[in-house]
Amino acid sequence: MIGAPRILMQLVVLITNFNGVMPMDLHLCEFFAGCMAVTGVWTRAGYRAAPFEILLDSSWMDILTPQGFCLAICMALRMRREAFAMLATVCSSWVFVSRSSSHGTRVMFQVSASNQKSRSSFKEMVAKMTLILYILESRRCYWCYEQPSSSMLWSHPRMQAFFKKVTCFKAFTYMGAYGASTPKPTHLVASRASVWKFCRTLPEKEWGELVTKKTMPDGRVSVTGSSAMKGSQAYTEAFGLATLATWLDESDDPEPDLTGIKIPSVWAPLTKDERWEDAKVHECMQYLSGL
Numbered sequence: 048m049i050g051a052p053r054i055l056m057q058l059v060v061l062i063t064n065f066n067g068v069m070p071m072d073l074h075l076c077e078f079f080a081g082c083m084a085v086t087g088v089w090t091r092a093g094y095r096a097a098p099f100e101i102l103l104d105s106s107w108m109d110i111l112t113p114q115g116f117c118l119a120i121c122m123a124l125r126m127r128r129e130a131f132a133m134l135a136t137v138c139s140s141w142v143f144v145s146r147s148s149s150h151g152t153r154v155m156f157q158v159s160a161s162n163q164k165s166r167s168s169f170k171e172m173v174a175k176m177t178l179i180l181y182i183l184e185s186r187r188c189y190w191c192y193e194q195p196s197s198s199m200l201w202s203h204p205r206m207q208a209f210f211k212k213v214t215c216f217k218a219f220t221y222m223g224a225y226g227a228s229t230p231k232p233t234h235l236v237a238s239r240a241s242v243w244k245f246c247r248t249l250p251e252k253e254w255g256e257l258v259t260k261k262t263m264p265d266g267r268v269s270v271t272g273s274s275a276m277k278g279s280q281a282y283t284e285a286f287g288l289a290t291l292a293t294w295l296d297e298s299d300d301p302e303p304d305l306t307g308i309k310i311p312s313v314w315a316p317l318t319k320d321e322r323w324e325d326a327k328v329h330e331c332m333q334y335l336s337g338l
């Protein structure tokens with residue numbers, strides 16, 4: 048109904064062929080879970096919660112590997128209808144790399160070979176997460192995508208195309224208001240209007256610096272994230288509790304009317320654009336066909 052890409056439908060058919068019908072048992076998925084504060088809160092409250100995080104398994108939980116992406120899809124497919132998903136892709140490099148390339152600011156970025164590589168990894172990551180969002184939408188999940196307010200992630204073409212198809216809501220808050228060590232102005236983009244409940248004002252106190260600025264010999268300014276900023280990437284218990292409270296407060300979403308919906312011809316040939324080469328879906332197909 049939301050016009051999910053046919054390549055995603057193909058991938059889901061192949062994955063479910065291998066795995067059989069999966070239980071839809073998860074109340075929460077935390078993608079890019081880091082310290083897993085949200086998962087911890089939900090688990091302690093008795094809900095079935097699962098984190099996806101490279102630090103837990105550098106192969107199976109790396110979204111950039113075919114097996115990692117297939118596992119992420121399986122997790123999304125295992126979500127209950129109207130379950131909650133928290134998403135927080137790596138942000139700092141995305142923020143800085145994007146700004147240097149598309150806005151021509153005077154801020155200098157150390158663009159090295161590895162940064163070129165990470166730039167394409169970020170694009171792949173965002174394209175893959177957009178595909179996951181299509182699955183979450185089909186489950187009518189309450190998904191909530193967190194990024195620092197300076198992030199350019201929302202302008203990624205795949206995200207833009209997704210936003211044109213679905214109704215989303217954006218809220219602004221401070222992670223400092225949830226007990227983080229820096230203010231960390233944050234945007235939350237979500238599938239439900241109640242995301243406004245996350246908006247909080249910043250308590251008045253002395254805050255650590257978010258970035259360290261250094262003037263280079265040629266007068267340009269180099270900006271790097273401070274250690275306080277890196278520390279404040281981790282969600283707090285208070286933020287985890289806010290996700291649970293907001294979700295519990297949510298009323299049921301009415302069933303969509305599917306009469307007259309045309310089911311697309313999933314296996315008809317795909318155009319180049321439909322192949323989602325930026326998300327490296329072909330690698331997942333090859334991986335699955337080799338199992």
Ligand SMILES: C[S@@+](CC[C@H](N)C(=O)[O-])C[C@H]1O[C@@H](n2cnc3c(N)ncnc32)[C@H](O)[C@@H]1O
Nearest residue numbers: 079080081082100101109110111135137281282
């Ligand atoms: C912005 S941080 C999110 C931190 C998290 N919100 C927390 O509360 O700790 C991004 C997280 O993504 C993880 N990550 C980075 N690359 C990844 C990948 N390729 N696949 C899966 N997780 C990855 C990092 O280890 C990091 O924990």
